[in-house]
Amino acid sequence: MCYHIYMKTFFATDIKDGIVKLNNDEHNHLKNVMRLNVNDKVKVVTGDEYDYFCTITNIGKSETTLKVDSRQLNNSNPHTKLTCYMALIKNDNLSLIVQKLTELGCSDFVPFESQYTVNKDKGTKTDKLNTITQQSIKQCGRSKPMTIHSTISLKDIKPLLSQHDLIIFANETEKSMPLNQVLLENSNAKNIAFIVGCEGGFTEEEINYLxxxxxKSVTLGSRILRAETASIMLASIILYEFKEYC
Structure with missing residues (x-):
């Protein structure tokens, strides 16, 4: 049975006894947008290490049923563990960051509130960002979405940072430490994190705390970058230097 690497992909929360059930947005997309039919072949991802190759067996009014024909270890999941600690910014820009970091290969995303954060988390952001990363893996070929953590306060970040071998902090006031030097000096790191502030940056007290x-405070060059640009740039460079794209 032949499956194409770029075949249509859907996200399911569970597979039971070799049967997949798609409902809500995924069912609607399959039925009304892609207009697929019974016996068509699709790929299903569930958030684990595998791609599941399936055949559509029934398309109902509110649910699609598929049968799993085979599974294969996904080759597009990231090998480097890279966590982004990102200060909350405008909703649309935060959504863009999550989408692009998922595509690039980040493993975890931890939003936080700092002193200059204007767009506070009212408890709705995590669900929205989870949906975005789940949609993004269908486009980029990963089977595991980026893990979206609950929003924390910057003052509570220290215990989380202790798990990382290398922590990079984008600091617009830094003048002497370039990113490439830090990466060269820590080329054996296995669990890496980077921290990006909001539109207003960090206070001096927050910089000292980090x-x-x-x-490790680093400069990203002579130009001051927007928060979303800095996060995408950092993820790209770090993952490239750690051979994620080889």
């Missing part, structure tokens, strides 16, 4: 927590 450095005291083990973060």
């Amino acid at each position: 450095v005291d927590s083990g973060a």
